[in-house]
Amino acid sequence: MNTTTTTDRIDMADTTRDIWVFGDYRNYFQNRVTLQILARARDLASKTGGRVCAVVFGHKVDEYVAEYIAHGAEKVYTMDDPQLGSYSLETYSRLMARLVDKHRPATLLVGATRFGQEMAPRIAKKLKTGLTADCIDLEIDERGLLVQIAPSFGGNLIAKIVTPQARPQMATVRPGTFHEMPHDYDATGEVISEPLPKDLPKDKIRLISSELKPSEKQKIEDADIVICAGRGMGSKGKLKKLFDLAELMKAEVGATRPLVYAEWIAHEAMVGQAGKNIKPKVLFSFGISGAIQHTAALGDADFIVAINKNPNAAMMKMADVAIVADANQVCLGIIKAIKEKVRD
Numbered sequence: 304m305n306t307t308t309t310t311d312r313i314d315m316a317d318t319t320r321d322i323w324v325f326g327d328y329r330n331y332f333q334n335r336v337t338l339q340i341l342a343r344a345r346d347l348a349s350k351t352g353g354r355v356c357a358v359v360f361g362h363k364v365d366e367y368v369a370e371y372i373a374h375g376a377e378k379v380y381t382m383d384d385p386q387l388g389s390y391s392l393e394t395y396s397r398l399m400a401r402l403v404d405k406h407r408p409a410t411l412l413v414g415a416t417r418f419g420q421e422m423a424p425r426i427a428k429k430l431k432t433g434l435t436a437d438c439i440d441l442e443i444d445e446r447g448l449l450v451q452i453a454p455s456f457g458g459n460l461i462a463k464i465v466t467p468q469a470r471p472q473m474a475t476v477r478p479g480t481f482h483e484m485p486h487d488y489d490a491t492g493e494v495i496s497e498p499l500p501k502d503l504p505k506d507k508i509r510l511i512s513s514e515l516k517p518s519e520k521q522k523i524e525d526a527d528i529v530i531c532a533g534r535g536m537g538s539k540g541k542l543k544k545l546f547d548l549a550e551l552m553k554a555e556v557g558a559t560r561p562l563v564y565a566e567w568i569a570h571e572a573m574v575g576q577a578g579k580n581i582k583p584k585v586l587f588s589f590g591i592s593g594a595i596q597h598t599a600a601l602g603d604a605d606f607i608v609a610i611n612k613n614p615n616a617a618m619m620k621m622a623d624v625a626i627v628a629d630a631n632q633v634c635l636g637i638i639k640a641i642k643e644k645v646r647d
Contacts, residue, residue, distance in 0.1 A: 312431040313407060313470040320353030321408040323471070324376070325399065327416055328359070328367040329390065336414035338483035340476050341375040343441055344412060345484065350443040353409060354378055358402065360395055362388035372492035375484050379492060380406070384499040390418060394503065396425040402497065403430055408471050410449050412441075415475040423475050432469040435462075438476045439576060439599065448472070454576035454596075461576065461599070479524030479580045482603070523572065528554035529583040529604075531574055532562060533597075533618075535590020535611055535630045539567040544634050545589060551641045557581065559597050575600045590630035593617030610634075 322344045327337050337357070344355045357376040359368055361383065368379045380402060387394065403411060403426070411426070413419040415437050427434035435451035439461075442450040448465045449472040455462040466472040523529060530549050536542050542562070549556045557574035558567070574581055575597040582603035589610050591597065598621060601607070609622035610633045619625040626633060 313404070318407040318409045318470045320348075320351045321356050321378075321406070322348050322351070322353050322410040322412065323356045323358055323380075323403070323408040324371075325411070325413045325419065325422075326357045326359040326367060326371055326379075327414050327419060328361070328364070328370075329418075331367065331370070334414075334416065334478065335483055336416060336419075336476070336478040337371070338374045339478070339481040340412050340414060341371060342484045343476070343481040344410075345375045347410075347441060347443055347449070351409070351447055356380060356408065358399065359383075360387045360398055362386075368494055370486075372494075373486045373488065373490050375490075377492050378495065380495045380497055382497050382499055386499060386503075391508075392418070392421055392425065393508075396422050396429065397503065398500075399426050400429040401500065403471055411471040411473045413473070413475045415477045419475050423473060427473050430469075430471065430473075432471060432473055433464075433466045434473040434475070435464045436475050438474045439480055439580060441474065441476070449474070477580055479522075479582060482582070523555040523557050523574070524579050524581050526555035526581070527584045528552055528587075529557050529574075529581050529585075530554050530587045530589065531557040531559070531591060531597075532568070532589050532630075533559045533591030534561050535592075536562075537590070537631060539565075541631050542567050544631065544638065548634055548638050548641075551638065554587075559591055559594070588618050588622065589634060591616075591618045593619070593621065 324340050324344055348355050354377045355375055356378040357371040359379060359381045362385050364381060364383055368381055371379055382398060413423045423434055435453050438451050438453045440452040444450050451464045451474045453462055530545050532542055532545050545556055556572060558572050560573055560575055560577060562568050563570050563573045576599050580600045584605045586604040586607045593616050607622040608624045609618045610626045610628060610630045611619055612629060614627045
């Protein structure tokens, strides 16, 4: 008989100070969100006095356990069993709820991957706690509470959310939001092997096979060079020239929310509070005024070149190089210069 795992609400007084991070190791070398969250968790734990713990489910996961310790985990809880070889929403949600109920961490953080976005609400419901989705930052307030910072109302506002009583404090975090810590080959950590529960219900869905489909293009949040477009480009037709420039520079193209909503470019290219956080080595900003909804996602760019007709635009003020000119003309000029250089 299948059963649903539930637990009584965990109150603040009944928990440790530990911060847990769900270890999502699928496509590990490209998807670094777990390592990014571990780095931020170390900063948070330094203010609360708790430990940073990773939680890993799967089969033959020793390699990933070692990687998480090398990137900031002080303790790793692991369930290693052939039955867990494939990611399962039902099974992983139940197992996480049980472990939290047993060890009572103060905080549980999950990467906002597609799997994490589906799993985290299920865990929160089982544990009768709150959940802030798609966070762009995390802080600790003067009371020691986790401040979960996320865009709201379509990215027009930033909400700061706390969970005063119920535990754990839960949040999903966008990939690319934080920088991972350097790999520490000398790091050590405690590994706790948890047994797989004997009464674990069978999944309603059985996985027959799976195949990883390689990405055809680099993710914009991982790109070294990003070219971002705003309404100053003028039209969808003119925007196409930025893709020509991106091909020449081996860059990725992003855009502000108005261009996405106008269907000039796909939603996956949106850069801002309602889209992607980026951290390129070089960012080119074409025709972008610099609304806070957009610039909040650019804080980690190493070098910014902004092109705009308005010298007083907010984007121009935060740029390392500001060019007062028509964005289209500058785009065409750069394309011409690169092609001439290649011919030479």
